[in-house]
Amino acid sequence: LTAGYSPVPGIFDEMMDSASNIRPQWTEFLGELGQFSETDLAHCWDTAQRLVQENGTTYNVYEETGGSIRPWRMDPIPLLIDPAEWRQIEDGLIQRARLLNAIVQDIYGDHALLTQDLLPAPLVFGNPNFLRPLHGIRPPGDVHLNFLAFDVARASDGRCWVLSERTQAPSGAGYALENRVVLARTLPNIFRDAQVHRLAGFFQALSDNL
Numbered sequence: 001l002t003a004g005y006s007p008v009p010g011i012f013d014e015m016m017d018s019a020s021n022i023r024p025q026w027t028e029f030l031g032e033l034g035q036f037s038e039t040d041l042a043h044c045w046d047t048a049q050r051l052v053q054e055n056g057t058t059y060n061v062y063e064e065t066g067g068s069i070r071p072w073r074m075d076p077i078p079l080l081i082d083p084a085e086w087r088q089i090e091d092g093l094i095q096r097a098r099l100l101n102a103i104v105q106d107i108y109g110d111h112a113l114l115t116q117d118l119l120p121a122p123l124v125f126g127n128p129n130f131l132r133p134l135h136g137i138r139p140p141g142d143v144h145l146n147f148l149a150f151d152v153a154r155a156s157d158g159r160c161w162v163l164s165e166r167t168q169a170p171s172g173a174g175y176a177l178e179n180r181v182v183l184a185r186t187l188p189n190i191f192r193d194a195q196v197h198r199l200a201g202f203f204q205a206l207s208d209n210l
Helices: 026-031 037-053 084-109 121-125 172-184 188-193 198-208
Strands: 058-063 066-071 148-154 160-166
Touching: 026 188, 037 172, 084 148, 084 160, 121 172, 172 198
Parallel strands: none
Antiparallel strands: 058 066, 148 160
């Protein structure tokens, strides 16, 4: 599968390192995928797209003319991340989530960030989404942000960066679940052997929280 393939200079390659060696987390996956013929692979991809269409998975593209619903385009090749690297990303996102929650807690609480001029007061009080009646109200466990999402991208040096965070209407969890369900049905043996981190714990925690 990798014959004739080489990384593009100056761009981080998820599958190969700078010496064109396969990264460890990709070795077994490519080995199993390489056992498929071109016809088998084409059938798998067609099956994946058919399942997405049958499930009615779509997304909205907001343009100047308004929203436009389009079919979900699933990448048949999953992104494989080394467990050690994922733990680092996970720790960073948890830290960022706690920081954002602390900021919201302060905005509706002691106003330390405002009184110390670390956060411009007009930015907060001039925002129409600021809910003045909620000042002083402390939710259970001081958790103001129960559900948030991050847009993460890879830089050319291999480091991951958070491009933006979504706290108002986080999206993406449903697409992640859809990708898992379709991939598990398209490549069941590979999916099983890969020991993928399960999403059930997240959705169960979300359900319990709601």
